[in-house]
């Protein structure tokens with residue numbers, strides 16, 4: 412049997428349109444179910460974490476909408492960043508994020524994740540979270556009240572249900588750009604232990620900017636990138652800096 | 661006066677150059693020359709029961725080009741906190757480690773080395789501690805311009821007034 416994930420495995424040849432139609436229907440059903448059972452991994456290095464116990468416990472009771480705290484990244488759907496991240500913790504966040512299985516969603520809680528917040532002039536904290544991992548929703552406020560957190564959870568649930576919360580795919584499609592941003596802080600030799608490009612191939616999410624100048628040094632560890640017929644973009648065709656898509660809430 | 665406090669006076673009698681000030685009911689401030697500080701710590705530990713080095717802090721004085729090192733010592737017997745202040749010049753920015761007297765000093769010295777660039781002779785470990793990803797100069801020095809650094813390193817998002825228009829996220 413072929414191990415090429417781009418090869419359809421079926422008894423008869425399914426034509427592309429039929430397959431994509433069926434896939435879309437199944438995706439919609441899966442999204443609908445998924446939106447009603449979300450496990451949240453809290454990355455609680457910021458002060459905003461203190462608003463989560465009331466959100467989860469009896470007063471606001473998050474579980475009535477099907478959300479639960481989860482202790483490991485590999486079983487979690489949502490990564491909730493509860494405030495400022497130092498460069499050091501960002502590295503751990505990136506590793507945590509990459510261990511989560513797709514589809515995965517990121518919520519930035521508090522002003523610190525949006526624009527540095529009150530630590531805007533600190534040398535140690537990062538300012539724009541979505542430069543390093545894709546963010547689905549932001550919650551403004553320093554710190555946001557549980558009502559705001561719930562509002563955003565409901566909004567995210569709605570968007571998952573409608574199949575709109577697709578930010579995680581951006582990480583695979585533009586991995587080179589994200590990795591470049593990370594390397595600006597962690598040094599040009601930085602690489603996460605996860606084989607993101609390999610996952611992008613698996614998920615069929617290889618985009619024009621999945622590979623590039625920043626991912627070049629990863630090929631040492633994964634020589635199969637070329638064998639799978641990924642066409643490396645010419646440097647001239649790559650956009651220097653894609654426009655940031657601001658998620659406004 | 662109880663026994664322990666007498667022994668504190670005995671320490672002071674042995675080191676006549678100290679400037680001692682009782683700044684509060686349980687606080688004593690001692691100004692000491694840099695070469696006499698290890699002796700002072702040893703006497704305090706051995707004679708007066710100041711066993712607990714609770715912190716070493718550092719202050720940058722750019723006007724006189726000096727670092728001020730403050731050793732905070734606590735005595736469980738008399739419940740008194742001594743802060744021993746000493747100053748060392750920027751150049752060469754080296755001082756002696758008190759690790760042999762107080763083992764926890766290794767963390768404080770490592771931290772000061774990282775944040776101020778002071779080198780502690782005899783400290784067993786001065787590898788990066790908290791700022792393991794840091795490439796720049798010691799960031800707690802007053803000469804380090806953190807705003808300029810942040811503006812050089814990070815980008816900002818422009819405020820978009822329409823963000824405020826629809827707080828319900830499109831469903832309201």
Ligand code: SF4
Pocket residue numbers: 457458459493494495520521522523524528529530552553554555
């Ligand atoms: S936004 Fe405010 S509450 Fe949240 S982490 Fe930053 S400073 Fe703390």
